[in-house]
Amino acid sequence: xxxLRLVRLIENHSEILADGLLRKLRESPRTQDFLRVPAQxxxxxxxxxxxxxxxxxxxxxxxxxxxxxxEIGARxxxxxxxxxxxxxxxxxxxxxxxxxxQRQGFLTSPLEIYGELELLRLLEQFFDRAIYYVIExxxxxxxxxxxxxxxxxxMAQEIRA
Numbered sequence: 001x002x003x004l005r006l007v008r009l010i011e012n013h014s015e016i017l018a019d020g021l022l023r024k025l026r027e028s029p030r031t032q033d034f035l036r037v038p039a040q041x042x043x044x045x046x047x048x049x050x051x052x053x054x055x056x057x058x059x060x061x062x063x064x065x066x067x068x069x070x071e072i073g074a075r076x077x078x079x080x081x082x083x084x085x086x087x088x089x090x091x092x093x094x095x096x097x098x099x100x101x102q103r104q105g106f107l108t109s110p111l112e113i114y115g116e117l118e119l120l121r122l123l124e125q126f127f128d129r130a131i132y133y134v135i136e137x138x139x140x141x142x143x144x145x146x147x148x149x150x151x152x153x154x155m156a157q158e159i160r161a
Contacts, residue, residue: 003118007054009104010097014051021046021096025089033085037076045072049093057122062129069130073137077145083138090127097123 010017022043025031034042049056056065076086101116 003115003122004054004058006101006115006119007057010053010100011051013100014047014053017050017096017100018043018046021050021093024092024096028088028092030088031085031092033079033081034089036079036081046093050097057126065126065129066133066136069133070137070140073134073139074141075137076134077138077141083135086134086138087131090131094123094127 022039025034025042073086098120101119
């Protein structure tokens with residue numbers, strides 16, 4: 001499967017890709033709220049995606065994506081990263097991956113073009129779900145904060161119900 005070969009290429013270059021993406025996140029005026037996220041935490045999240053992209057695209061179930069990205073959404077809300085900055089970070093991530101693949105020059109045959117389109121579909125599906133679940137987690141955290149309840153109190157309330 002050509003898409004898998006392209007994913008492996010991304011994973012094999014994940015450190016270089018992560019460095020470039022982190023630089024873009026720091027420099028973009030649309031992602032300035034990410035300066036509130038500790039550098040190592042942000043590096044770990046970027047590497048979690050790029051270094052294990054095949055797991056996220058092919059191995060994880062929707063429930064895995066839901067759980068992980070709701071957690072990240074709540075964390076970013078606590079760090080006061082705006083939803084707009086987070087969504088733009090996702091856009092930058094997708095663009096960064098595509099720029100890398102274009103520099104590799106794989107579009108030489110119809111089969112390779114098909115593989116790249118297949119990868120595009122998988123990436124779009126993954127990142128669309130990530131955005132949705134981040135927003136869900138973010139909104140839940142904001143709602144809890146507005147009600148003066150923390151996550152432990154909410155869990156206890158749900159258990160009693």
